Amino acid sequence: MRQWMLKITAYADRLLEDLDELEWPESIKEMQRNWIGRSEGAELNFSILDGQGQETDKNITVYTTRPDTLFGATYMVVAPEHHLLSYFVTAEQKHQVEEYKDFASRKSDLERTELQKEKTGVFTGCYAKNPANGDAIPIWVADYVLASYGTGAIMAVPAHDTRDNEFALKYNIPIKWVVRNEANSSEEEAKQVFAGVGIIENSSSVETGLDINQLSSKEAALKVIEWAERTGNGKKKVNYKLRDWLFARQRYWGEPIPILILDESGETIAVSESELPLTLPELNDFTPTGTGEPPLSKAVSWVNTVDHATGKSAKRETSTMPQWAGSCWYYLRFMDPKNTEALVDKEKEKYWSPVDVYVGGAEHAVLHLLYSRFWHKVLYDIGVVSTKEPFKCVINQGIILGEVQYTAWKDQEGNYVSADTEERLNEHQQVTIPEEKVMKSGDHFVLKEDPSIRLIPRSYKMSKSRGNVVNPDDVVLEYGADSLRLYEMFMGPFRDSKTWNTSGIEGVHRFLARTWRLVIGSPQSDGSFKDGTIVTDDEPTLEQLRSLHKCIAKVTEEIESTRFNTGISGMMEFVNAAYKWNNQPRGIIESFVLLLSPYAPHMAEELWSRLGHSNSLAYESFPKADPEFLKDTTIVLPVQINGKTRGTIEVEEGCSEDDAFALASQDKKLEKYLDGQSIKKRIYVPGKILNVILDRTNVKATTK
Known part of the structure; x- marks a missing residue:
């Protein structure tokens, strides 16, 4: 079936190169690199030989990333679907080959290329000429070669490829070593399969004029390519695993493809832009037609149309686009959702692009994320967007696992077996x-009734089959939506998978309750709370301002780094400090409520309203830390007694000598040296040292 394709392969290099500029997880970038699968090598031509061993005018072209191993090619393999197979297969082998083709057609590409499966194949009866040395090498057909990758044919080098080696050993095909592994010392090791690079040997031919002996693999590969291009035996080639994107579906739902097929000539032409967007016609019956035609073919009056540019009768394309047609660029419409004149306004796009953070699972790596990048680059090339990439930063969120499950084993008599004493636990009942x-014992979990029985704790992905699904509605009903939201963030780093623990939510629920009482006050005797708040209009003290702004700085930094759990810890520390104050100034509390709002929006809105605001706090600016209040104004001051350091005290910058001495006198470690002693003099260097000189005439003698 002929299908509409998008030529994503034309963007393969740019899709690869621009990955380096992105703040994405390296694992996601590597998945895209592997999916695109760029490799550099050579296309080499092997002449097909006739029954008398003479060259024909037909060649089998192979793609290889290891042209340095050309002299080691002792056979060829073509895919069962290779377009020349029927041309060169001999009459004697034709029946076997046809049977094998039928056998291979019933396998998927994944099954055919499975590395662990036994290799199968059939000799075609025909030979090809190795261009490097003129040797006639047999041509086999095998299903581990795919027609969709490379040229659908390979040169097999069994000494330096594990898969080729297994095939050669099975079918008794010669093996020739041409790359020496310099790390191998023994002759036996030198005859093992070596797929790496090394020094070339056994690779010289007077007849062809190619000699690459004693060159490194890299040097040899370059020389083979140069020789192949000079002699017409091949050329340098860059290959990709990436294939063009099949962009048509034979179903009703989906965007119609805006293409017309002229009745008279069969020529395909695009619908004019003035007729876009093309919308689906209403259909009462969109079930499969049974004829192979898409369901849209049932809309006869919609299908039969006229090309307005020429007035010629035409039919509309009846395949539709896949879901990717909308999901590849939805983020652009978020920037300008009500624009009926353009995809997105240029100024708005420049303001918002690229997307700062994209949060999604790793399963999107080679589908949505790759397709969106391709789509965006096409839009960039035609001037619709101003950036080369759609998403600056990608974050893969971790999943929440079910609660820990503890597993024990019982033997045939029903007795428990400790997990650390039996190697063959799988033979026992779980x-x-x-x-x-x-209960926990050290680093392990054991049975309470018999602590000698060690258990295996494990958390699993939530699923109905395991019965470990936690219904969020039940949690909200008992603890509230803010507690659930806050606990999910408090469980651990955003990018990590975390284990659910229902008892753990009680901690954050208590924190929210303490925050509520900090602002509203204690409940009345009937459990209700008074209207309003207990905040005051007093000016904040320096201590209060420092506490607030350290909290703002901490939470801001952790939000930007998606470390929400440590941001919550910072707010908990603030609340603990605020409970020690004599008052709760409005300027401090209002800023803290704004700080809390992304984490617990419902309670924060209620507190904001009780603080006397009629508008939602969603319209307020997020607090910013003032650097003036982030300075550490306390210093550690060494204290000496008669010139010998006896301890330290913590003082404010600019602390006076009297205040420093008073603090030293109250210090538990220092008071034993000063209590009851006569002071001769004090030497004080602000911010540096306090030295107390005792009057020795009044120092009491002590005995040891």
Whole structure:
């Protein structure tokens, strides 16, 4: 079936090169690199030989990333679908080859290329000429070669490719070593399959004029390519695993493809821009037609149309686009959703692009994320967008696993078996132990009733089959939506997978309750709270301002780094400090409520309203830390007694000598040296040292 394709391969190099500029997880970038699969090598031509061993006018072209191993090619393999197979297969082998083709057609590409499977193949009865040395080498057909990758044919080098080696050993095909592994010392090691690079040997031919002996693999590969291009035996080639994008679906739902097929000539032409967007016609029956035609073919009055440019009768394309047609560029419409004149306004696009952060699972790596990048680059080339890439930063969020399950094993007599004493636990019955029957012993979990039985704790992905699904509605009903939201962020780093623990939510629930009471006050005797708040209009003290702004700085930094859990810890520290104050100044509390709002938006809105604001806090600016209040104004001051350091005290910058001495006198470690002693003089260097000189005439003698 002929299908509409998008030529994503034309963007392969740019899709690869621009990955280096992105703040994406390296694993995602590597998945895209592997999917695109760029490789540099050579296309080499092997002449097909006739029954008398003479060259014909037909060549089998192979692509190889290891042209340095050309002299080691002792056979060829073509895919069962190779377009020349029927041309060169001999009459004697034709029946076997046809049977093998039928056998291979029933396998998927994945099954055919599975590395662990036994290699199968059939000799075609025909030979080809190795261009490097003129040797006649047999041509086999095997399903581990795919027609969709490279040229659908390979030169097989069994000494330096594991797969080729297995095939050669099975079918008794000669093996020739042409790359020496310099790390191998013994003759036996030198005859093992070596797929790496090394020094070339056994690779010289007077007849062809090619000699690459004693060159490194890299040097030899370049020389083979140069020789092949000079002699007409091949050329340098860059290959890709990436294939053009099949962009047509034979179903009703999906965007119609805006293409007309002229009745008279069969020529395909694009619908004019003035007729866009092309919308689906209403259909009561969009089931499959049974004829192979897409369901849209049932809309006869919509299908039969006229090309307005020429007035010629035409039919509309009845295949539709896949879901990617919309999901590849939705982020651009978020920037300008109500624009009916353009995809996106240029000024708005320049303001918002590229997307700062994209949060999604790794499963999108080679589908949505790759397709969106390709789509965006096409839009960039035609001047619709101003950036080369759509998403500056990608973050893969971790998943929340079910609660820990504890597993024990029982033998045939029903007795428990400790997980650390039996190697063959899989032969015993596996049982799940309830949490209340488990206790921790050191780094391990054991049965309460028999601590000698060690258990295996493990968390699994939530699933109905395991019965470990936590219904968020139940959690919201008991603890509230803000507690659930806050706990999910408090469980651990955003990028990590985390284990759910229902008892853990109680901690953040208590924190929210403490925050509520900090602002509203304690409940009345009936459990209700008074209207309004207990905040005051007092000017904040320096201590309060420092506490607030350190919290703002901490939370801001952690939000930007997606370390939400440590941001929450910073707010908990602030609340603990605020409970020690004599008052709660409005300027401090309002800023803290704004700080809390991304984490617990419902409670923050209620507090904001009680603080006397009629508008939503969503319209307020997020607090910014003032550097003036982030300075550490306390210093550690060494204290000497008669010139010998006896301890330290913490003082404010600019602390006076009297204040420093008073603090030293109250210090538990220092008071034993000063209590009851006569002071001769004090030497004080602000910010540096306090030296107390005792009057020795009044120092009491002590005995040891």
